[in-house]
Amino acid sequence: MSSTRPADPARLPARIFALGGLLCLAVLTLLDRGATRQFSTPWSTLLWFAELAPFAVLLLRANSGSRPFVLPGRTWCLGAALCAGGIVASALVSPYRGTACLNALPLLAGLAAFFCLHDWLHHSNEDRSAPLITAAGLAALLIATVSLFQWLATLVVTPDKITGLASLLIHRNDHPLGHSNYTAGLALLALPWPATLALRSRGLRRAAWLVVTALVLLMLFTSGSRGGLLGLAVLAAGAVLWSGLGWKKILLLSCAAAIAALALAFAHPRTRAMLFRKPAAATATASNVSDVQRNAMVEAGMLMGFERPLFGWGPGTTPLVYPYLRAALSGGTENVLQLHSTPLQLWAELGAPSIIAALAALVLVVRGATRCRPAFLAFLGYAAFALTDWQLDLPIFAFALAVCAALLAPPAQGIRRPRLAALFLSAAAAAALLCIGVFGQRDRAPALNLRALALARDPAQADRAAALFRESLALNRHQEIAHFNLGWLLVTRDPAEAETHFVAAAHLVPDKGGVYFGLALARLNAGRPRDTVVRALAVECLNDPLFLSSPWWREPSLHALQADTFRTVVTLAEAAGASGLVDDLPATRRELAYVAALTRWLGGEAIPGEPLAHANTGPRVSYFARRPAVPDFSTGPVRAYHRERTGYPVLMRDLDLPVPVDLYDVQENVLAATELSFLFPAKGWLPTPLLPALLAPPAAGGE
Numbered sequence: 001m002s003s004t005r006p007a008d009p010a011r012l013p014a015r016i017f018a019l020g021g022l023l024c025l026a027v028l029t030l031l032d033r034g035a036t037r038q039f040s041t042p043w044s045t046l047l048w049f050a051e052l053a054p055f056a057v058l059l060l061r062a063n064s065g066s067r068p069f070v071l072p073g074r075t076w077c078l079g080a081a082l083c084a085g086g087i088v089a090s091a092l093v094s095p096y097r098g099t100a101c102l103n104a105l106p107l108l109a110g111l112a113a114f115f116c117l118h119d120w121l122h123h124s125n126e127d128r129s130a131p132l133i134t135a136a137g138l139a140a141l142l143i144a145t146v147s148l149f150q151w152l153a154t155l156v157v158t159p160d161k162i163t164g165l166a167s168l169l170i171h172r173n174d175h176p177l178g179h180s181n182y183t184a185g186l187a188l189l190a191l192p193w194p195a196t197l198a199l200r201s202r203g204l205r206r207a208a209w210l211v212v213t214a215l216v217l218l219m220l221f222t223s224g225s226r227g228g229l230l231g232l233a234v235l236a237a238g239a240v241l242w243s244g245l246g247w248k249k250i251l252l253l254s255c256a257a258a259i260a261a262l263a264l265a266f267a268h269p270r271t272r273a274m275l276f277r278k279p280a281a282a283t284a285t286a287s288n289v290s291d292v293q294r295n296a297m298v299e300a301g302m303l304m305g306f307e308r309p310l311f312g313w314g315p316g317t318t319p320l321v322y323p324y325l326r327a328a329l330s331g332g333t334e335n336v337l338q339l340h341s342t343p344l345q346l347w348a349e350l351g352a353p354s355i356i357a358a359l360a361a362l363v364l365v366v367r368g369a370t371r372c373r374p375a376f377l378a379f380l381g382y383a384a385f386a387l388t389d390w391q392l393d394l395p396i397f398a399f400a401l402a403v404c405a406a407l408l409a410p411p412a413q414g415i416r417r418p419r420l421a422a423l424f425l426s427a428a429a430a431a432a433l434l435c436i437g438v439f440g441q442r443d444r445a446p447a448l449n450l451r452a453l454a455l456a457r458d459p460a461q462a463d464r465a466a467a468l469f470r471e472s473l474a475l476n477r478h479q480e481i482a483h484f485n486l487g488w489l490l491v492t493r494d495p496a497e498a499e500t501h502f503v504a505a506a507h508l509v510p511d512k513g514g515v516y517f518g519l520a521l522a523r524l525n526a527g528r529p530r531d532t533v534v535r536a537l538a539v540e541c542l543n544d545p546l547f548l549s550s551p552w553w554r555e556p557s558l559h560a561l562q563a564d565t566f567r568t569v570v571t572l573a574e575a576a577g578a579s580g581l582v583d584d585l586p587a588t589r590r591e592l593a594y595v596a597a598l599t600r601w602l603g604g605e606a607i608p609g610e611p612l613a614h615a616n617t618g619p620r621v622s623y624f625a626r627r628p629a630v631p632d633f634s635t636g637p638v639r640a641y642h643r644e645r646t647g648y649p650v651l652m653r654d655l656d657l658p659v660p661v662d663l664y665d666v667q668e669n670v671l672a673a674t675e676l677s678f679l680f681p682a683k684g685w686l687p688t689p690l691l692p693a694l695l696a697p698p699a700a701g702g703e
Contacts, residue, residue, distance in 0.1 A: 010060040017060070018116070021053025029186075029396040030146050033178035038394075040655035050395045051105050054112035055429055061119055062426035069422035070122040072115070072409035079360045081428075084111050086353035087315060088432055092439065094314025096476075101440035103316025103393065103653075108432050110398025115425065117406035129372060129407055136374075136403065137197045137212065140190035143176070144215040147183060150175035151222060173222035177396075181340075181389045184228030187220035188235065188381045189400045192374035195239075227388030235381030242373065294340060296332030300325050301344035305351065312351035316393060319651040320443070321348075323508045324478040330687050334480065334509045337651055338393070342386035361405075368408035375407040446652040448472035449482050453660055456489050465489060480508040481645065481660060487518050488663040495525035510691040511684050513643070514664040516540035517547065524557065532697070534561055538568035539695045542576075544683040545595055548602055549633040549672035566603035570596045572694050581690050590616050591681055598679065602630060619678040637670040 024046040028034045031043065038047045062069045071077060087104050094100035121128045151173040172180040194216060198209035220228050303325050304313055313321050322335050339345050346354040362383065369376040379401070391397040412418075452468035455461035469486040473479060487501035502519040505512060520536035537558075541547045548569070553562050576582060577592035597614040600606040612624035642661045649657040672680065 010064040014057050014060040014064075017053045017056040021050050021057075024050040024053070025395055025399060029143065030176050032150055032176055035177040035179060035182055035394055036650050036655060037178075039650070039653045047395065051109040052433075054109050054116055055433055057116045058112045058429050059426050061116065062422040062429075067123060068418040069425070070119045071412040071418070071421055071425070072118050072406075073412050076364055076405075076409045077412070079357060079364055080111050080114065082353060082360065083357045084108060084428065084432060086311070086350055086357060088435055090311040090350045090354075091314050092435060093311050094317060096314055096317045096320050096443070097439055098441035099320065099443050100314025100317055101436045102442070103314070104432075105436055105440075106393050106395055106398055107315060108436075109395065110392065110402050112429060113399050113402040114405050114409075117402055118409055118411075121406055122411045132403070132407065133193055133196065133372075133374060136190075136193040137209065140194050140216050141212045143186055143190055144212065144219045147173060147175045147186070147219045148215065148222070170224075172224040173219065177394065180223040181225055181227065182391060182394070183223040184220055184225035184231070185382065185385060185389065185391050185397060186400075187216050187223065188228060188231045188385050189378050189397070189404075191216045191220070191232075191235065191381070192239075192377040196374040225385075225388075227385045230388065231381040231385030234384035235377055238377050238380045242369075242377075292330065293332040293336075296329040297336060297339045298341070298344065299329050300336075301339040301341065301348040303328065304348035305344075308351060310351050311353070312347070312349045315349055316653070317349060318345070320476060320478070323480050326480075327507050327510050327688065327692065330689070331511070331684060332688075334512065335647075335651055338390040340389050342390050342392070345390040365405070365408055368410065371410065372404075372407035375404040379404045379408070442654065443475075443652065445472040445475045445479060445482070446648070446654065446657055448475075449479070449485075450657055450660055452482075453485060453663070456485070456663055462489060462493065477504075478508060480505050480512065481648070481662075483508065484512060484515060484518070485663045487515075487522065491518060491521050492525060495522040498522040499526060499528075506692065506695070510688045511543055511686065513544050513683050514540075514662075514666065516543060516691075516695065517552070518664065530561070530564075534564045534568050535572075535695065535697065537561060537565040538572055539691060541565065541569045541599070542572060542595065542686060542694060543691055545598070545680040545685075546668065546672060546677070546683070548599060548680070549631075549669040549676075551633075551638045551667040551669055554634060563603060566599050567605075569599045573599070576686075576690060576694060581687065581693065585687065588685070588687065590614075591685060594620075595681065602633075604630060617678065623676075623679065631671060631676065633669045633672060639668045639670050639673060641666050 028038050028043065028046055028050060031037055034043070037043045072080075087107050091097065091100040091104040117132075121132065151171075154175075155171060173183050174180045175183065177183065177186070191213065194209045194212035198206050198213055201209055220232060300318075300322055304318075304321055318339060319335055319337055326334065339348060343355065343358065346358055365376065365379050382401070392401075412421075448468050449472050452465040452472070455468065456465035466486060466489055469482045469489070472482045473486075483501040483505035487498045487505060490498035490501070499519060499522040502515055502522055506515045506519065509515070516536045517540045520533050520540065523533045523536060548566070553559055573592045573596040577589050577596075582588045582592065594611075594614040594616050597606060597610045601611045612621065612627075615621045615624050642664065643666060645660045645662070648660050649655045
């Protein structure tokens, strides 16, 4: 006598969604520059399917009547509930609720994938962890092969720049996702699987898996990621300590691993420069750009979290909030997509509950370490790397961590009503999707800004363009792009309002090129006192010293102010150098003294030998040692252009948007911008908070 299990009507659609989601995930991961292309048509359709597929599988399986849904242990369920609840609450209370709700989907999809994978692992009596580990090893092979192939293919395009191993490695491997940090993150998550399979295999299979392991290591090495080497060191340390060998062998392996890590760090020019650079290089004004940017992100993340500690600003809102805090930061880029630190990103965007949930997750992972060693090691290495980057907004990373968690989480024991618990889980998932569907919407401001910029090219459409900029600012007043371009649109039509917008733009991005020049023109056109116009021009020259040679000085109204402006530049530079604002920045103080001497020389008021006495780089010393005549920047060819904001569509997570082009008409003296560019410090050389202080009149500064 035999019995048959009733057919499960949810089985086929669940498989379709699962396989379709995995296929979309694979395409988005292996697609060249997939991290940004996923925000453009038609790839965004695949992104939506990859993120919604885990929810579909979860709802179908949890409501299936043929067999119960296998939940993870109680503590894992509580941890997942805390994560999901914090994400949804943060999105709903965010000042940018529409954007935050949409950006919550990748994080919630990762949690849904965790439940689905755990159910798949434990719903039958057979051990499914072994085929899953094998699948992970094959995925590592595929990713490493595609990454290295694409990297080598890009090098073939520029063979003239490859003169040796150092020049080869300086081209960091940013494939397949489009950034070298993503390459390192993928490599760390992929490395333990083929290494484990190599240990478990024999003969040719072991050799094959060792080759795969070597390819993944090469992928990690070519990324040139400092955080990647940190993650590798932690992963290797965990593997050695967990090897079960005697203390002597562990000590020998540890020494060998340390030597290997130092060799890898020394072999790559980027990490070698960081670890073994000379002390003098550390004080060079242009050598630590990455460090300045990272420090600014840390400052911003802490400020964001402390301003909204309970639930943060909402998932994915960093590009919308960062400009609001930019003036308080020491420097860095004008805006950022992320804060390059997972703990910081969680604190800034999701608040305190996310930090508690992350700590709880670490505890649960450590407790479940013995259930699957490669999953634990992958989690361990990536956790160390995550201190230096944030990648959970990409579906592949959320899915990879979901695989690790599913292998580490034990099944729940002693649940009295498993079907009721599964129905509760499906109801929670449906409620989260409902919140995203009802409240999630694209930010309208970027499209309004771009339409306004397009209309502003036609003088007859200027009023309509101004109205669109104002509509955009009504949605989000912390938009430097809107304030800056509206100021230039109104600089002659309504200089008083233009002055207001330039001040707002300078507050948001104090080192924005052209903002103080626009402010000076607005004040000049509005009939403001001469000293306020001169001071704004002087701050523009200090912010971007190349402006000292600008063809704009040929305009009669500005030429009449040039001498006073140059004297004010000298006064402000000397005052800034003597103030306490640069006490901890000796290189900046020396540069201020040089700029003061350079300005006096260009203005014809320097004493003999003064520029040479303050020259602080080799090319400058060589130039002034020849006692050259002051260049005549009042004549000669002019390069005029409008600056493009190439990163704006990425920051707004919509690559279907065209690249915005500012209204500011940049004019540069070709001689100064090319042959003599070494004479002028690059824009951004001053600490950002110093510029508003320099713009303030003496009376206000003394109060």
